[in-house]
Amino acid sequence: MAKSQTRAAHKTGKNAREIILNAARAEFAEKGFNGARVDSIAARSGLNKQLVYYYFGSKDDLYRVTLEEAYTEIRLREKDLDLRSLPPQDAIVRLIDFSLSYLARHREFIRMLADENALGGPHVKDSDAFQRTNSPLIEMIGATLREGEAQGVFRKGIDPLDLYISIAGMTFFYFANGVTMSAIFGRDLSTPEALSVYRDHIVALTLAGLRP
Amino acid sequence: MAKSQTRAAHKTGKNAREIILNAARAEFAEKGFNGARVDSIAARSGLNKQLVYYYFGSKDDLYRVTLEEAYTEIRLREKDLDLRSLPPQDAIVRLIDFSLSYLARHREFIRMLADENALGGPHVKDSDAFQRTNSPLIEMIGATLREGEAQGVFRKGIDPLDLYISIAGMTFFYFANGVTMSAIFGRDLSTPEALSVYRDHIVALTLAGLRP
Amino acid sequence: MAKSQTRAAHKTGKNAREIILNAARAEFAEKGFNGARVDSIAARSGLNKQLVYYYFGSKDDLYRVTLEEAYTEIRLREKDLDLRSLPPQDAIVRLIDFSLSYLARHREFIRMLADENALGGPHVKDSDAFQRTNSPLIEMIGATLREGEAQGVFRKGIDPLDLYISIAGMTFFYFANGVTMSAIFGRDLSTPEALSVYRDHIVALTLAGLRP
Amino acid sequence: MAKSQTRAAHKTGKNAREIILNAARAEFAEKGFNGARVDSIAARSGLNKQLVYYYFGSKDDLYRVTLEEAYTEIRLREKDLDLRSLPPQDAIVRLIDFSLSYLARHREFIRMLADENALGGPHVKDSDAFQRTNSPLIEMIGATLREGEAQGVFRKGIDPLDLYISIAGMTFFYFANGVTMSAIFGRDLSTPEALSVYRDHIVALTLAGLRP
DNA sequence: AATGAATGAGTATTCATTCAT
DNA sequence: GATGAATGAATACTCATTCAT
Structure with missing residues (x-):
């Protein structure tokens, strides 16, 4: 699912930033700030962890x-x-x-x-x-x-x-x-x-x- | 401070369990469950971390x-x-x-x-x-x-x-x-x-x- | 079971030392030296941990x-x-x-x-x-x-x-x-x-x- | 020694995974599973503990x-x-x-x-x-x-x-x-x-x- | 833009052992 | 003899973040 989401994103021109934000919203909502994991957000987004840092810094x-x-x-x-x-x-x-x-x-x-x-x-x-x-x-x-x-x-x-x-x-x-x-x-x-x-x-x- | 608190507790007959609970309430309130640190609770209580586990398990x-x-x-x-x-x-x-x-x-x-x-x-x-x-x-x-x-x-x-x-x-x-x-x-x-x-x-x- | 074992032991005059040894043999056999727990041996024996140290030192x-x-x-x-x-x-x-x-x-x-x-x-x-x-x-x-x-x-x-x-x-x-x-x-x-x-x-x- | 081993590994193209495995074999052989320490394996390998988890999980x-x-x-x-x-x-x-x-x-x-x-x-x-x-x-x-x-x-x-x-x-x-x-x-x-x-x-x- | 590999600083938990009574 | 309470030193494992390419 993650993979196809990535591909879909590329096709539709949806940018990585937005995909990551969606993943982050879900993760933060579920676990809270301290409970959320950057790894988990990356996994949800189908992208990799470093991109999260590339776009958002921390x-x-x-x-x-x-x-x-x-x-x-x-x-x-x-x-x-x-x-x-x-x-x-x-x-x-x-x-x-x-x-x-x-x-x-x-x-x-x-x-x-x-x-x-x-x-x-x-x-x-x-x-x-x-x-x-x-x-x-x-x-x-x-x-x-x-x-x-x-x-x-x-x-x-x-x-x-x-x-x-x-x-x-x-x-x-x-x-x-x-x-x-x-x-x-x-x-x-x-x-x-x-x-x-x-x-x-x-x-x-x-x-x-x-x-x- | 930690030491005197312990001693004070011993003098007043207050038991370790209660002391730890007070420290825990303060820590959890301040940082939330995930943000709270067992180390920090122990430090606040003036007792050691293992006692926390001795009395509360987790x-x-x-x-x-x-x-x-x-x-x-x-x-x-x-x-x-x-x-x-x-x-x-x-x-x-x-x-x-x-x-x-x-x-x-x-x-x-x-x-x-x-x-x-x-x-x-x-x-x-x-x-x-x-x-x-x-x-x-x-x-x-x-x-x-x-x-x-x-x-x-x-x-x-x-x-x-x-x-x-x-x-x-x-x-x-x-x-x-x-x-x-x-x-x-x-x-x-x-x-x-x-x-x-x-x-x-x-x-x-x-x-x-x-x-x- | 632990309790009754203790009582039985007391009644039969079986000494604590022997009871602990039996418990230790079972624990060590099951978990090996490093895997064995003194706590667990005490629990198996129905006696308390400090007696283990009293009789055996370490x-x-x-x-x-x-x-x-x-x-x-x-x-x-x-x-x-x-x-x-x-x-x-x-x-x-x-x-x-x-x-x-x-x-x-x-x-x-x-x-x-x-x-x-x-x-x-x-x-x-x-x-x-x-x-x-x-x-x-x-x-x-x-x-x-x-x-x-x-x-x-x-x-x-x-x-x-x-x-x-x-x-x-x-x-x-x-x-x-x-x-x-x-x-x-x-x-x-x-x-x-x-x-x-x-x-x-x-x-x-x-x-x-x-x-x- | 640790450092040079790492560098040597990089030079010879030997990968971290293999280096860790060698260290693990030595540690486990010496101390058994329960006696072995992940810290010690990391130290032997000249790499850090987290890499052990990165490559092997547990x-x-x-x-x-x-x-x-x-x-x-x-x-x-x-x-x-x-x-x-x-x-x-x-x-x-x-x-x-x-x-x-x-x-x-x-x-x-x-x-x-x-x-x-x-x-x-x-x-x-x-x-x-x-x-x-x-x-x-x-x-x-x-x-x-x-x-x-x-x-x-x-x-x-x-x-x-x-x-x-x-x-x-x-x-x-x-x-x-x-x-x-x-x-x-x-x-x-x-x-x-x-x-x-x-x-x-x-x-x-x-x-x-x-x-x- | 994108990614596999690497790491410093921690984090809950455990455990043999000792103290005080 | 017997026991509840207390502790120093670990111990497996985690996590945000960065490096190198």
Whole structure:
């Protein structure tokens, strides 16, 4: 498989850099930064270890780039959300659903984010890209809140970043800490049904929580 | 320092096992499971590496026990919460405040939990202790919700576990992912003021969110 | 089992020293000197590790004593052979059969002897006991050969030690190197049938080989 | 010395793999599998420890390959014996002399074989190479025996493998267990004279033993 | 751009042995 | 005699990184 992937890559003109990044994302997501092996990333990519160093310089740099790419991607998706075109309450629901579905589909993003934070953020701190990829989200949420206030459906004085953090917390935590919670509370949270029930719960809680 | 710690331990009758566990908690919290070094744990404890193996058998087992102890401790504190003695809304506020202050004081718990989950829960899965340390919290929250319903201050049909997860999510995420969020949104979330503002936000959101 | 063995030992008055020696023989035979573990010997004996040191001082000394005991035992059995009471040719057959059956029953003796020799005999060299436990065998074989010569059934000039070595070689090697030989030649040498055929071969070869 | 050996190796085009194998053979022969140290093998080779793992994967695998190479070499020499070109009795003498001189010159082969068998053959069992390196010897001995029968100089019905084992036993045992035998019987068996006398003994015993 | 070979510094774990009681 | 606790010195094995081509 590795071999054919390489060949395919050569044919399609896909460059080695991108192939390595994909392999790195998978490896880092699975094992964390410290658990990941450069050898393993090379093997996953079907290329050799030295190319990893040729393109990325070090394991730390590779991790940083992988993280940046993950953030870049989610920022792109957030732009598509277009919350402003929706009635305020629908906008909040869409935001919650987007967050849940994106995280459900991108476990590797959860893993990398949790890992990076658990380690104290050493790669984020070294990166300019994070500051530059200013999220449009806070502004969009701010506009939604103002519109909701104007329409009388939301309370006044809600801080958009705090709201974002609370929504992100409720969604991220569900996936990120599902393993220990399932173990402790004896309820399987990984089923679509459990997720659907939880989604309705946080939608209701948030919408009601924003009412004047 | 190491020597005097050992001597002090001997004087106070504290046993080696406990000393090692404390050192392990600090090391694992700081570096994560893979980043932690058994050598470093031994050095922190002021004892030698072989004793770690004498008492715990392996790095994995030591991690598991450390995690179990951390859970045991939080369960003890949760029992003291005594939510039933409070009016329903006050009980929810106390729950949120407890969660925030416990996590603020026990960053090592956050780190270990995030790390364990990021790695897929390998130690939790091997442990019977987790299943046995049934949390009294969900039941307490259930009673609070029922009382709130009876008094007409809470909506019907709220699932206590879902509520717990959403509160835990909002609080845990704030601390756990603070590093990347501060970096991306350019607001320092680690100040007491920022925390206080956020606390008021989630208290308001949750209380309003529970109203009928 | 370990516990009951200890208790049994105490009841029967069997002393700890002997129990440890039995455990050591089994462990050394199974794993060789370097592969054997003092911990494992203690566990097998049902006693604790420190007693091993109390009685034997070191792993090397324990090995030496175990080897000496093994030799002492085979010397005792050799004395019972009483070759002198048999006609010369019968005596040789009895010698071969004794060697085969003793080795078949005492694989641990084979293992320890092979191991000690493979390591260059470090324990034998430190032991006075080996020199003192002068084997009666060579003298018995010498008498048998002289009697055979006198009766005209054996050639002259056969050295009893050389004969002993050749017989010991043919018998010892069969058991000692059976594993590699079975693997290489694809014939299972561990069956009673294979042993019986081989026994007849070396009896015939030796008796014919001694004829004038 | 180590350095110059490496350089010399590079100059002569000898590759690292072969250098390591030579070092391994010496170390394993001297200390046995469990007594041998990977560090020591690396030091002997003048290369570093990690290369040992790069080329061989593990200590066990290195041992297996070393053992296979030792067998491969003796098989090559056995092919040169060309017993069929000799009169039957001379062929047997040549077989005995080959066995004695090969073992005398290759003590490391004796040590490794004894060690492997004493440990129960763990490496032989994992190896396909042993089964594949079918020895030509048994067939050659078989042909010699048939020719001897035809000429009336050998008895009928002698099994070639049994004969091989008895000869191998007499020769191997002399070298393999010489240390303990010298210690017990008080005769130095390591002198050329002692060997020469023993050689004549087993030649005479075997030839006479094969007569009709 | 690409790769087989090589290495410094570590990393969890083991083990014979001793201490203190 | 007997034992739980403690330790110095290894020991097999790993891993990010670099060299040479």
